[in-house]
Amino acid sequence: MGCHCKLLLAVSVGIFAIIHIVQAQPDQQGFISLDCGLPPGESPYTDPVTGLTFSSDAEFIRSGKRGEPGDTVTYIYRQYKDLRYFPDGIRNCYNLTVNKGTNYLIRAGFSYGNYDGLNVYPKFDLHVGPNMWIAVDLDNDDDREIIYMSKSNSLQICLVKTGSTIPMISTLELRPLRNDSYTTQLGPLNLIYRRAYTGNSGGFIRYPDDVFDRKWVPYNWFETNVNTTLNVTSSNPFVVPDAVSRSGISPKNVTLPLGFYMFTNHDSDKVNVYFHFAEIQTLNANDTREFDILLDGDIIHKAYSPKVLQSETKYNISPQKCGFGSCDLDLVRTQRSNLPPLINAIEAFTVLDFPYAETNPDDVAAMKNIQESYGLNIISWQGDPCVPELLKWEDLKCSYTNKSTPPRIISLDLSSHGLKGVITHAFQNLTELQKLDLSNNSLTGEVPEFLASMKSLSIINLNWNDLTGPLPKTFHDREKSGLKLTVQGNSRICADASCKVNNNQKYVLPVVASAASVLIIIAMVILILVFKKKRPTQVGCGQLIPHLQFNTCYQKVGSP
Ligand SMILES: *[C@@H]1O[C@H](CO)[C@@H](O)[C@H](O)[C@H]1NC(C)=O
Ligand SMILES: *[C@@H]1O[C@H](CO)[C@@H](O)[C@H](O)[C@H]1NC(C)=O
Ligand SMILES: *[C@@H]1O[C@H](CO)[C@@H](O)[C@H](O)[C@H]1NC(C)=O
Numbered sequence: 001m002g003c004h005c006k007l008l009l010a011v012s013v014g015i016f017a018i019i020h021i022v023q024a025q026p027d028q029q030g031f032i033s034l035d036c037g038l039p040p041g042e043s044p045y046t047d048p049v050t051g052l053t054f055s056s057d058a059e060f061i062r063s064g065k066r067g068e069p070g071d072t073v074t075y076i077y078r079q080y081k082d083l084r085y086f087p088d089g090i091r092n093c094y095n096l097t098v099n100k101g102t103n104y105l106i107r108a109g110f111s112y113g114n115y116d117g118l119n120v121y122p123k124f125d126l127h128v129g130p131n132m133w134i135a136v137d138l139d140n141d142d143d144r145e146i147i148y149m150s151k152s153n154s155l156q157i158c159l160v161k162t163g164s165t166i167p168m169i170s171t172l173e174l175r176p177l178r179n180d181s182y183t184t185q186l187g188p189l190n191l192i193y194r195r196a197y198t199g200n201s202g203g204f205i206r207y208p209d210d211v212f213d214r215k216w217v218p219y220n221w222f223e224t225n226v227n228t229t230l231n232v233t234s235s236n237p238f239v240v241p242d243a244v245s246r247s248g249i250s251p252k253n254v255t256l257p258l259g260f261y262m263f264t265n266h267d268s269d270k271v272n273v274y275f276h277f278a279e280i281q282t283l284n285a286n287d288t289r290e291f292d293i294l295l296d297g298d299i300i301h302k303a304y305s306p307k308v309l310q311s312e313t314k315y316n317i318s319p320q321k322c323g324f325g326s327c328d329l330d331l332v333r334t335q336r337s338n339l340p341p342l343i344n345a346i347e348a349f350t351v352l353d354f355p356y357a358e359t360n361p362d363d364v365a366a367m368k369n370i371q372e373s374y375g376l377n378i379i380s381w382q383g384d385p386c387v388p389e390l391l392k393w394e395d396l397k398c399s400y401t402n403k404s405t406p407p408r409i410i411s412l413d414l415s416s417h418g419l420k421g422v423i424t425h426a427f428q429n430l431t432e433l434q435k436l437d438l439s440n441n442s443l444t445g446e447v448p449e450f451l452a453s454m455k456s457l458s459i460i461n462l463n464w465n466d467l468t469g470p471l472p473k474t475f476h477d478r479e480k481s482g483l484k485l486t487v488q489g490n491s492r493i494c495a496d497a498s499c500k501v502n503n504n505q506k507y508v509l510p511v512v513a514s515a516a517s518v519l520i521i522i523a524m525v526i527l528i529l530v531f532k533k534k535r536p537t538q539v540g541c542g543q544l545i546p547h548l549q550f551n552t553c554y555q556k557v558g559s560p
């Protein structure tokens, strides 16, 4: 009886890094290497093991605190020495600048190390922009990796609190890949387990051996090891490192297929598997190595022969569903082959579905602008403003058509937010805004005319600010078409142009006055205002009227 046992891709083994004497390195062009929690003063540094240059994450995220794993934790890479954790807010996001249309390998690394002394492994979700990437359970996970093509030039990686534990992260790494390599057109690719190679020398392989810094992890194979000291070329877009291609395995029993099991989390998961091959044995003229590549029983490539000392990658073109939560990967020798199958490495991914479109980019830019204009630091204002709906930014409302249509911001309530300064032009770019509430702040300056020209706006609440009049005439016309503007509690607002003269004088005076007299004048103006406020409310328009309700005022102007 031949042993038909299969290898399990999920075998976890003790991992050691191959320590290199790093000399001439391929450049790190386009790499983003963040050491989360690294104090900016220690940034950047060159990792002694990989030669990669890591920077602090501080300028890519506004929230979170620095933590350090306990002393007993040993780590290979310096970036696991500290971490960032997120006790505040539900969703905390990194905002990174990327190139639209480029495939990125995105790797989040975690080393809990009981940094909080609670000894409870955190569980949380990772999101890419508006879409759920994966649920992380640090009891089982260390790195999570996805290959994703960004649809815009900025990318948000978010950690989302899902229970009582606090999300944390140690490293965030982005590596641009060739866009003709992994097929992300069908959906982002989430790495299953680890990227497995068949070497038995026992080390991690990554940068600089791998120009894309993929992490290749050796597995304990129970089959026959094959290896070479010759160089293996890799002229294909996958650029499999030499060190990976130089070793392979064949079945111990040469008449049997080489098989692997692979577990998926859900029965509905679709997989995309990349098999890397190179002929690394010296063949005789009469030797043939030829096999079929099967994915869960379906032949994805028939009668394949690895190329001599040249790496080649075969994969299923369309994502494939596996039966009952596990997938069989088989390499089956053909009739005419006298040699058994041979393989160097396997990468397996589940193909994710990212159905949600990001909020309209002009709305996002406008919100960012508004946020900066008023120095707003609201914890939920991270990541996409509208999606997912459950995590949308507080103080705003969005309109949702369907998942694939970018949502629009239709309502913004910044009342009682301590806003200072003038009403920023940035509001103008929220072109679908219906309701704007800026009441109970310290806004100054005039009520800008652009608010009247925003066609979508139907309610504007500017009550209880320190705005100055007059109100542009255009508001009158807009009121007829249903705009509700309220400016109650702005003691220096007036309803028509008659107060403009006074208003202008107010600005002219300080210009000619000396700095010292400006202070005196300001003090006097304040005194006058305080004094005026205490007087009984005057009736009528065209004068300084405290607590003016604009709507009613226009009615009065029209009446005798
Ligand atoms: C190899 O597998 C074949 C087919 O299962 C079996 O007949 C044979 O005994 C096996 N040989 C060894 C050495 O196990
Ligand atoms: C993210 O960063 C980009 C580039 O720096 C910037 O334009 C964008 O406004 C930022 N987005 C957010 C939500 O902070
Ligand atoms: C892939 O990248 C090349 C240049 O690097 C670019 O010309 C091409 O349009 C890209 N293809 C896709 C599908 O984005």
Ligand SMILES: *[C@@H]1O[C@H](CO)[C@@H](O)[C@H](O)[C@H]1NC(C)=O
Pocket: 199, 200, 201, 225, 226, 227, 228, 247
């Ligand atoms: C190469 O293969 C031989 C024989 O199978 C094995 O003894 C040796 O350890 C292998 N070397 C490496 C670097 O894998």
Ligand SMILES: *[C@@H]1O[C@H](CO)[C@@H](O)[C@H](O)[C@H]1NC(C)=O
Pocket: 229, 230, 231
């Ligand atoms: C393998 O490649 C390295 C670097 O490219 C080169 O120095 C070495 O001579 C090559 N070895 C063989 C056997 O071709």
Ligand SMILES: *[C@@H]1O[C@H](CO)[C@@H](O)[C@H](O)[C@H]1NC(C)=O
Pocket: 284, 285, 286, 287, 338
């Ligand atoms: C192939 O050729 C070699 C010598 O070149 C010989 O030893 C071997 O038996 C041959 N194998 C087959 C299957 O004919």
Ligand SMILES: *[C@@H]1O[C@H](CO)[C@@H](O)[C@H](O)[C@H]1NC(C)=O
Pocket: 401, 402, 404, 405
């Ligand atoms: C979503 O809505 C848009 C605009 O109404 C429409 O063109 C598109 O077909 C819809 N998509 C789906 C998947 O329903």
Ligand SMILES: *[C@@H]1O[C@H](CO)[C@@H](O)[C@H](O)[C@H]1NC(C)=O
Pocket: 416, 417, 418, 440
């Ligand atoms: C006005 O805003 C202040 C803080 O800016 C707040 O304390 C107060 O409760 C607000 N008043 C109303 C009526 O909302």
Ligand SMILES: *[C@@H]1O[C@H](CO)[C@@H](O)[C@H](O)[C@H]1NC(C)=O
Pocket: 362, 366, 369, 425, 426, 429
């Ligand atoms: C409004 O958006 C346009 C482009 O969409 C941009 O050029 C302009 O600077 C924006 N205005 C403000 C005030 O943000």
